[in-house]
Amino acid sequence: MNRIPLRVALVATFALLLSSCASLSPESRLRNGLVEAGLSPKMAGCMAKRMADRLSIGQLRELQSLASLRKSHKEKMSTSQLLHKVRALEDPEIFAVTSSAALKCAF
Template sequence: MIRLALFPLIAASLALASCATPETRLRNGLHNAGLSQAMSACMAERMVDRLSLVQLRRLSALGSLEGKRITDLSLGTFLHKVRALGDPEILTVSTSSAALCALR
């Protein structure tokens, strides 16, 4: 019964998510992976202009690598996850964005 009541909410969330910009999706993916909201926003702003849509989608799915939310993810752990994607360009852009955003 509860599952049926949640169906409209899930459907509405999916509909809204499909309208999101690549930057919004990436920012949310980085935040869901455990980065702070400020760090996620800063990095997504820089990375969206430097990576392809396919690369951005791969990055936005980082939260699924661990299977659960990590609070206050360290940059080292984040970069380890990015390295596991096997794309040197994603790693380069992520590393430089993380470094510049950490200095802000």
């Protein structure tokens, strides 16, 4: 029986993990980013569903920067805190889409 060297197996596993990350939809990435930013999974999922189709890829990338803001905090981020940080991005369309999604998902 042939055994695959450990190094080859590790490289293949790493490549599979990278390819699975690359195949995430913009909605999935946005949802994950909102959760990383500190929103509850339920709120993040609802908002991502409403936001993903209304924002450009460039705008979604701008929102990715917000995920790193929570890494220094242990507590959840409130929706109002998120909106405050989104407004700081100085893109009125991102703010309008995000605040609309937050409002609709809050009820």
